[in-house]
Amino acid sequence: MNAPDELKYSKDHEWVKAEGGIAAVGITDFAQHQLTDVVFVELPEVGASAEAGKPIAAVESVKAVSDVYAPVSGEVIEVNDALRDAPELINTDPYGEGWIFKLKMSDPSAADALMNAEQYKEHAASESH
Amino acid sequence: MPNRTPLYDEHVKLNGTIVDFAGWELPVQYTRLIEEHEATRERAGLFDICHMGEFDVSGPGAFDFLQSALSRDLSPLKPGRCMYSTMLNERGGCVDDLFVYMKDPENFMLVVNAANIKKDFDWLVSAAQERGVSLSDRSADTAKLDLQGPQSATIMRSLCSADLPSRFGFISADVAGVETLVSRTGYTGEDGFELYCESSRAVALWRAIIETGSPLGLLPCGLGARDTLRLEAAYSLYGHELSDDISPVEAGLRFAVSAAKDYTGSDVIKKQLADGAPRQSVAFALVERGVPRDGCEVLSGGSPAGRVTSGTFSPTLKKGIGLALLNSPAASIGGSVSVIIRNRPYAAEIVARPFIAYRGGSK
Numbered sequence: 001m002n003a004p005d006e007l008k009y010s011k012d013h014e015w016v017k018a019e020g021g022i023a024a025v026g027i028t029d030f031a032q033h034q035l036t037d038v039v040f041v042e043l044p045e046v047g048a049s050a051e052a053g054k055p056i057a058a059v060e061s062v063k064a065v066s067d068v069y070a071p072v073s074g075e076v077i078e079v080n081d082a083l084r085d086a087p088e089l090i091n092t093d094p095y096g097e098g099w100i101f102k103l104k105m106s107d108p109s110a111a112d113a114l115m116n117a118e119q120y121k122e123h124a125a126s127e128s129h
Numbered sequence: 130m131p132n133r134t135p136l137y138d139e140h141v142k143l144n145g146t147i148v149d150f151a152g153w154e155l156p157v158q159y160t161r162l163i164e165e166h167e168a169t170r171e172r173a174g175l176f177d178i179c180h181m182g183e184f185d186v187s188g189p190g191a192f193d194f195l196q197s198a199l200s201r202d203l204s205p206l207k208p209g210r211c212m213y214s215t216m217l218n219e220r221g222g223c224v225d226d227l228f229v230y231m232k233d234p235e236n237f238m239l240v241v242n243a244a245n246i247k248k249d250f251d252w253l254v255s256a257a258q259e260r261g262v263s264l265s266d267r268s269a270d271t272a273k274l275d276l277q278g279p280q281s282a283t284i285m286r287s288l289c290s291a292d293l294p295s296r297f298g299f300i301s302a303d304v305a306g307v308e309t310l311v312s313r314t315g316y317t318g319e320d321g322f323e324l325y326c327e328s329s330r331a332v333a334l335w336r337a338i339i340e341t342g343s344p345l346g347l348l349p350c351g352l353g354a355r356d357t358l359r360l361e362a363a364y365s366l367y368g369h370e371l372s373d374d375i376s377p378v379e380a381g382l383r384f385a386v387s388a389a390k391d392y393t394g395s396d397v398i399k400k401q402l403a404d405g406a407p408r409q410s411v412a413f414a415l416v417e418r419g420v421p422r423d424g425c426e427v428l429s430g431g432s433p434a435g436r437v438t439s440g441t442f443s444p445t446l447k448k449g450i451g452l453a454l455l456n457s458p459a460a461s462i463g464g465s466v467s468v469i470i471r472n473r474p475y476a477a478e479i480v481a482r483p484f485i486a487y488r489g490g491s492k
Binding site: 042058 | 157158161162163353356357418419420422441442444449471473
């Protein structure tokens, strides 16, 4: 299972890259694999406020829609516009070009409470059947 | 405890993602839905459809019985030919949609939806009282495999020495050593075959087709691709476009109803044919990126006009498509509507159906 060590993870299969109070957020490799081909991403509005654990975006595959939850609270300061025309970036590069949005965290240390890569791998393994 | 088809172990071996479908454990996909969809459009796909129901209807009164029970005029049927029809309740709503196979003038096979097997059988038994007809439910002993796509006939020719039937025709033949009813029909909009055999022989038939078809690019396909393929072809799915409360006229299946004979529900149907139905099923495509889903509300001129009955992202057209049941005044081709997806309106256009025209020949 691909889950880079430098990232933090939520139980809802989002990853967080926290730097200087800003959190970049996407969905994990495990999540994109479960979803299969992503064909549409509903991005949040810049300026929207995100509450930890609440849906803030949506990722659609051919078969189903899946909510993306805010892993930490904050304000949306940037969204990945490239996903509007190339939603498949979430499949091909989930931790890179497939990032979804960036938050200015309400509590800059909030990401510390999320899972590390090792913990996330165990969590994901327990959810795959 | 969900049901398993005779091919369950094959699906597990092929790493299929198994889901519950109408009480059956079936693969939604094996590798990637879009790959499986494209394999069927461009080469060939093989589907486990063993969950569907098969009934035998036989006896001297069988034809007259079916003619009075089903909505379509069956008089064009001949031995070795099959027709699509619906069976209706008194309100003109659809009990089920089905295929009728004429084996000979006194022996027919009906192929019905998995979720409706018991309902259909009970309905037919009550309709068949004292008609000189015997009915038997063969579903548990009958396997059904669908081989679909432009390479299907090539694959069949190397497994079967008999002359293949033309579209809507069927034969009994030896296919890779398995006694099979070979029907030139399908649910994808491509040339292809629906194959029926004894359940105990399903694995042998499945493996033979995969072995012969793989070098030609055949993939086993799950229910996910089956749904996107049928929706591109704008074929109705019972429980979505059709239900006990939706008539075949409303669903756009005028070819499957007769104005010239009497059958259960025919009073309502004849009135709808003459005066128009209050609702109409339409095909629509989103004009912006998005994926419509079953149940989404549709607005026309800002007012509620109906709901999406099936929606998906079309792997062939690369856009959101669907079928919607709308109030008839809103249901004109070329019309602009909005589809509400997660509280946001998406612009859509009503288009001619199907999205992808049938691509097989008649031979």
